[in-house]
Amino acid sequence: MKDLKNEKTLAAKEAVKYLSNGQIIGLGSGSSAYIAIAEIGELVKQGLDIKGVPTSEKTRELAESLNIPLLKIEEVDSIDMTIDGADEFTEDLQLIKGGGSFLLKEKVVASLSKAEIIITDSTKKVEFLGKFTVPIEVIPYAQNYVLAQLEKLNGTGKIRLVDGKPLITEQGNLLIDGDFGLIQDPVLLADELIRVVGVVEHGLFINIATRVIMGVDGGTLTFEK
Template sequence: MSAATPMTQDELKALVGRAALEHIGHGHIIGIGTGSTVNHFIEALAQQRERIVGAVSSSEATTQRLRAHGIRVFDANEVEELAVYVDGADEIDPRGFMIKGGGAALTREKIVAAQARRFVCIVDQSKWVQTLGRFPLPVEVIPMATQRIIRQFAALGGTARVRLRDGAPLVTDNGQHILDVTGLAITDPPAFESMVNDWPGVVTVGVFAHQRAHVCLMGTPEGVRTISFDGPGR
């Protein structure tokens, strides 16, 4: 017999998107992130949309997708607390710390994550790393501070570049720009996040340490691996 055909990255994303439904209770308002893995979760949720009251969205793209499926979208200010937040990550480490922002929605993602009692991170196994920093770190910045922030990252050994779209700086849903920073090894994510957040002109740094994951659903060729980060130290 021939060996089974390995699952593609997209199939692994669909696998964890469906698995995330098991972490969604009935009658709640939930938070939903942004990105290709989350899109698979939304497709699965659309088949059972009656189980939730609605969602708070982390981006205009996700809002449009949810509404297209008939899922009610609430403004974050209408909701005091969310039962769970489901989102992907560009990197996640063994402590549940993440890099996020490849889809340029990091600021709203962090806002929604802060409203949720639990953060369920859904990824394929390529996102698992021992030390954050291999993926370019997204940082949302106010444009007038761009060059100074680039110099501050250079002093740390990082190379920051403005993210472009069609030859011009990408503009986020919040009207700001994104820097992508390479050359960093982030060994103390909470301290790094706090430091960069204090730099004038930084809107949000894409290190999610203070809003780290409670659980990671990781798609592997053997199926969905569930990694819990609950317990002391959270």
């Protein structure tokens, strides 16, 4: 049986080797990213001089508890490198992200980054994206319109619930989990989704990742374009 936490830890340890003094580092959200943040916290304790940009309140709280100096997204013009996780990835580095509901901040930080390093366990690599649903952040009053438009894109959608109530993102929006089956053309779907009125952002990360480090068999595999 695979030890997925160990695989994530191996990937995180490999990713932080790219850190150096003076960098601004994007800090992702989710189980893999939190392992990396713990590794970064240890390096800061040992004297590494970096500043972090968190992608969620939970990330901010964790980083602060580890004494990682932080900047707000709006305080930076560019980010040297971001370390984050993914729900799925393909060998050509297309991703689905947003399972943890923080996709909007994650994509803004990723877009500001000169390098986006994704760390995962070995279950996240797929031939085609789509087994994991595509998170879509929507303005609340547009939810019914967006759901109807997904059907025109040969998909279906469900409002994400927590304890029986719609999940509200940190930006005050709703999340729709879109199911399009296995996605043959994620570039096209990403373009179609962002054109739907009421969609704020979606979890297809297209041509954003520069490197995926996957833990596997007691080591790591790195995928690059």
